[in-house]
Amino acid sequence: MAPFWAGLMALGDPYLILLLICATLGGVVIGALPGLNATTGAALLLPFTLTMEPVAAISILTAIYCSATFAGAITAILINTPGTSASATTCLDGYPMAIRGEAGRALGLAVVSSTIGGVLSVFVLMLSAPLLARAAYSFAPPEYFALTVFGLSMLVSIGGGSPIRNLIAGAVGIFLATVGTDLLTSVKRYTFDVPHLYEGIGFVPVMIGVFGISELIAQATRIHDKRETITMNAIKLPSREDYRRVWKTILRSSGIGTFIGILPAEGATVASMIGYNEAKRWSKNPEEFGKGAPEGIAGSEAANNSATGGAMVPTLALGIPGSPTAAVILAGLLVHGLRPGPTMFTEQANFAFAIFWSMLFVNLLFLVIGLYGAKLFARVTLIPTQILWPSVFMFSVVGAYALDQSMFDVWVALIAGVFGYLMRLFGFSVVPLAIGLILGGMLEQRLGQSMVMLDEQWWLMVTRPICAVFFAATALALFGPLCVGYLKRNRPDSNEASS
Amino acid sequence: MNLHSEKSERLVRWLVPLALILFAVVAIYISTTFKKMPPILKRGIQPSDFPRLICGLIIFLSLLMAWFDPVKIQERVSRQTFLTVALVGMFVLLVQVDLFIALGAFAAALSFAWGERRIMALGLVGLVMPVVIFFIFDLGFRVRFPRGLLTNMWYG
Numbered sequence: 016m017a018p019f020w021a022g023l024m025a026l027g028d029p030y031l032i033l034l035l036i037c038a039t040l041g042g043v044v045i046g047a048l049p050g051l052n053a054t055t056g057a058a059l060l061l062p063f064t065l066t067m068e069p070v071a072a073i074s075i076l077t078a079i080y081c082s083a084t085f086a087g088a089i090t091a092i093l094i095n096t097p098g099t100s101a102s103a104t105t106c107l108d109g110y111p112m113a114i115r116g117e118a119g120r121a122l123g124l125a126v127v128s129s130t131i132g133g134v135l136s137v138f139v140l141m142l143s144a145p146l147l148a149r150a151a152y153s154f155a156p157p158e159y160f161a162l163t164v165f166g167l168s169m170l171v172s173i174g175g176g177s178p179i180r181n182l183i184a185g186a187v188g189i190f191l192a193t194v195g196t197d198l199l200t201s202v203k204r205y206t207f208d209v210p211h212l213y214e215g216i217g218f219v220p221v222m223i224g225v226f227g228i229s230e231l232i233a234q235a236t237r238i239h240d241k242r243e244t245i246t247m248n249a250i251k252l253p254s255r256e257d258y259r260r261v262w263k264t265i266l267r268s269s270g271i272g273t274f275i276g277i278l279p280a281e282g283a284t285v286a287s288m289i290g291y292n293e294a295k296r297w298s299k300n301p302e303e304f305g306k307g308a309p310e311g312i313a314g315s316e317a318a319n320n321s322a323t324g325g326a327m328v329p330t331l332a333l334g335i336p337g338s339p340t341a342a343v344i345l346a347g348l349l350v351h352g353l354r355p356g357p358t359m360f361t362e363q364a365n366f367a368f369a370i371f372w373s374m375l376f377v378n379l380l381f382l383v384i385g386l387y388g389a390k391l392f393a394r395v396t397l398i399p400t401q402i403l404w405p406s407v408f409m410f411s412v413v414g415a416y417a418l419d420q421s422m423f424d425v426w427v428a429l430i431a432g433v434f435g436y437l438m439r440l441f442g443f444s445v446v447p448l449a450i451g452l453i454l455g456g457m458l459e460q461r462l463g464q465s466m467v468m469l470d471e472q473w474w475l476m477v478t479r480p481i482c483a484v485f486f487a488a489t490a491l492a493l494f495g496p497l498c499v500g501y502l503k504r505n506r507p508d509s510n511e512a513s514s
Numbered sequence: 515m516n517l518h519s520e521k522s523e524r525l526v527r528w529l530v531p532l533a534l535i536l537f538a539v540v541a542i543y544i545s546t547t548f549k550k551m552p553p554i555l556k557r558g559i560q561p562s563d564f565p566r567l568i569c570g571l572i573i574f575l576s577l578l579m580a581w582f583d584p585v586k587i588q589e590r591v592s593r594q595t596f597l598t599v600a601l602v603g604m605f606v607l608l609v610q611v612d613l614f615i616a617l618g619a620f621a622a623a624l625s626f627a628w629g630e631r632r633i634m635a636l637g638l639v640g641l642v643m644p645v646v647i648f649f650i651f652d653l654g655f656r657v658r659f660p661r662g663l664l665t666n667m668w669y670g
Contacts, residue, residue: 066655179583183534183575186568190541193565202549202561205541232602235594238628401630405621405639409647412617417657422609429602436599441530441585459564466558 019141022368025070026376034071035373038078039380045079046086047392048403052099053083054446055230057343058222059410061350062418069351070366074373076347080340081133081323081377082384084283088125088316089389093118101283101319104291108304108311115307123253124261124309125316126385132269132317133378136324139273140331141371145364147332148357156464157476161485163458166279166335168489170447178493181447184438188451189458191216198456199463211423218346218452220415220427225445227411228432231404233439238400253309261313264294272318276325282338283319283326290318324374331355331367334457339446346453526587531580538569538576545569597627612662618644 025031038060045056056079064072087102092109105125112121154162170185171178194205195215206212253261268290275286294314295304304311326337327344334355336342348355359367384392415428435445469475476482545562579585601623608616622640630636651657652668659665 063655177579177583179575179579180585183572183579186572186575187534190565190568190572193568197561199558200549200551200555200561202551204548204561204565205544228602232595232598235598235628236589236592238594399630399635401625401628402635402639404628405624406643408624409617409621409643412613413647413651413657416613416659417651417655420658422613422660425609426606429606433599433602440588440591441526442588455568459559462564463558471558 018364018368021365022370022372025365025369026372031071031074031373032376034067034075035078035377036380038075039082039377039384042079042082042377043086043089043381043384043388043392044395046083046099047089047395048398051083051230051407052087052101053080053340054343055226056083057340057347058219058226059407059414061219061222061343061347062414064347065350065418069348069353070369070373072351073344073347073353073366073370076344077323077327077370077374078377080344081320081374082381084320084323084340085126085129085133085316085381085385086392087319088129088312089122089385089392092121092125092312099283101287101322102315103284104287104315105312107291107315108306108308111305111307112309112312117307120253120257120309121307121312122389123386124257124312126382126389127253127258128261128265128268128313128316129320129385130378130382131265132272132319132321133323134375135266135269136273136276136321137371137375137378138324140324140327140374141368143277144328144332144367144371145360147328148360151333152357154357154481156461156468157479158481158485160458160461160465161476161482161489162333162335163454163461165485165489165492166329166333167451167454167458168492169279170450171493177442180443184443184445185447185451188448188453189455190451191221191448192452192455193459198460211421215456216427216452217418217424218449219350219418220424221431221452222343222346222449223411223415224428224431225435225438225449227407228428229435229439229445231408231411232432232436234400234404257309261309264297264310264313265317267293267297268314268317269321272321273325275318276322276337277328279329279335279337282340283322286322286325287315287319291315320378327370327374331359331370332357336450336453339449342446342450342453349453523586527584528580530585531576534576535573538572542566542569594628598624601627612664613660614644614648614664615662617647 041060042053042056045051046053057076060075060079064075067075084099084101087097087099088105088109091097091102091105092113095106095110097103097106109121109125112118151158151162167185167189170181192215194212196203196206196213203213271290271293272283272286275289276282291311291314294310295301298304298308298310300308322338323340326341329335329337330341330345330348332355334345336345345355353359353363353366411428411432412425415424416422418424435448438445438448465476466473477486542565545565548560548562550560550562601620604623605616605620608619618640621643622636625636625639630639648659648665648668652659658669661669
């Protein structure tokens with residue numbers, strides 16, 4: 016129990032509390048701004064956390080993650096524009112409620128559902144991450160290799176894009192991770208005698224480029240978008256009747272969100288969609304959905320916020336990111352010299368529990384901010400695009416430079432930005448590229464270690480039970496959606512219907 | 515300027531997979547120049563093995579994509595998009611003079627290109643923001659920026 020309390024003691028540091036309050040406020044602003052989201056915010060902030068202690072640095076990134084995920088609901092409800100993709104389903108019922116003069120009630124429901132979802136998921140994180148890590152303690156390199164392959168296979172369903180294109184983007188990310196000096200043999204690969212490339216392509220500048228600068232270029236086509244702002248009455252808490260109506264939905268969606276979050280690479284967006292659909296399926300009044308049903312907001316918001324805690328489970332326990340933002344946090348752990356995985360809960364248990372407690376604190380903090388400050392934060396959407404995005408560019412460039420104080424990183428960020436824009440233009444998601452770049456090095460290292468261990472007989476991996484399970488799960492993740500689609504198309508009733 | 519025509523759709527369908535395959539083939543070719551390690555030092559796999567494996571995967575997936583999942587342009591590329599990319603190019607050139615002159619000029623020009631006409635707003639993004647960012651990072655985070663026309667005045 017010592018790390019449990021030691022982690023809580025870390026929150027006694029006024030400096031950390033101040034940082035968490037600032038990060039939560041910043042996260043709410045980032046989440047409320049359409050176009051910016053938790054992943055972009057965390058990627059932009061990552062270089063600035065390098066001078067901090069690891070606990071403060073990672074706590075800030077998780078604070079941005081939790082608060083930005085919640086804040087997407089503010090603009091979803093008030094201007095029918097989800098601040099983050101995870102809040103897209105919140106628009107469906109939040110905006111109709113706002114139109115009929117219940118913006119305060121809708122925001123109140125969103126913030127309470129988000130807080131309950133977030134807090135429950137942190138408790139699940141506290142309990143399950145150490146258990147999962149303990150289970151993974153017996154893993155040898157082949158099991159880790161199989162686990163990383165499984166984590167990468169989940170990229171097929173990320174971002175709602177095409178599975179093949181997601182896999183290509185992931186493979187390109189893994190390929191980029193091979194640039195530099197090979198850690199196992201010290202052979203230089205694809206460095207073209209450029210000294211800056213000897214240590215490989217840094218994932219922080221690439222993330223700043225693909226999440227920040229590519230979004231800036233994409234925003235160029237949206238500068239004339241018009242948004243309607245709803246005049247909001249004073250925020251009021253949901254009534255006791257509202258709570259009675261939605262408590263089951265909140266608990267159900269929290270469970271769904273936490274589970275979806277735990278799955279590698281699946282994040283808050285998928286969780287909110289499933290949470291919303293399940294809320295509708297279990298509702299006594301499904302016809303009200305889309306017209307301003309409180310359960311719709313609760314189902315979506317509880318699910319997307321609980322996915323944040325869930326996503327941190329595989330990130331900390333196994334070193335496999337549970338969501339795009341968790342991938343940025345994983346990058347943060349690596350640049351701070353921390354090794355996520357089972358050893359984190361034995362050698363750095365105090366650190367892990369400090370992160371858990373800070374996440375809990377942030378979830379409670381945005382309850383207060385959400386209830387009393389949502390009206391104020393909704394005003395950030397009034398910042399003109401013409402001022403916001405040039406500022407984002409400046410922070411992107413300075414952030415990329417500040418990491419190693421090298422202009423080479425700025426060029427990498429700019430190239431990654433243009434490349435990321437082209438990827439978006441051709442229907443590729445940039446998230447698999449970033450995850451592939453982070454996991455690529457680990458994948459190769461674990462493959463090499465497995466080959467040494469198995470005397471270069473790679474097929475022996477399949478004879479190891481845990482590897483076999485992970486490989487089977489990988490096959491299921493890759494081919495399951497194809498098989499389901501095929502079965503659906505060939506069902507007798509669908510054939511009759513089509514004929 | 516309109517990339518959304520039928521002709522460009524057809525072109526993109528084959529051009530993107532072809533570019534990916536070409537990239538992978540060149541990468542495989544370059545991997546033939548990597549040093550080969552003797553069996554005792556190779557630690558399981560040769561340095562060229564893993565990149566080749568990934569390049570093979572990229573080629574296979576690109577072929578699958580060309581046939582089963584044709585690439586389509588997702589949105590119309592506007593004049594502002596080309597202008598934005600051109601301004602990024604201008605930024606790269608101006609950095610040779612000074613990073614913060616480049617940042618200020620880029621920010622003001624981008625804001626103007628996107629329709630901002632208020633002098634105060636342009637001044638805010640082109641002058642005030644770069645100065646604020648410079649001092650936050652120089653004094654707050656102890657970041658030493660590259661020397662240039664303006665930064666030399668501060669660093670001496």
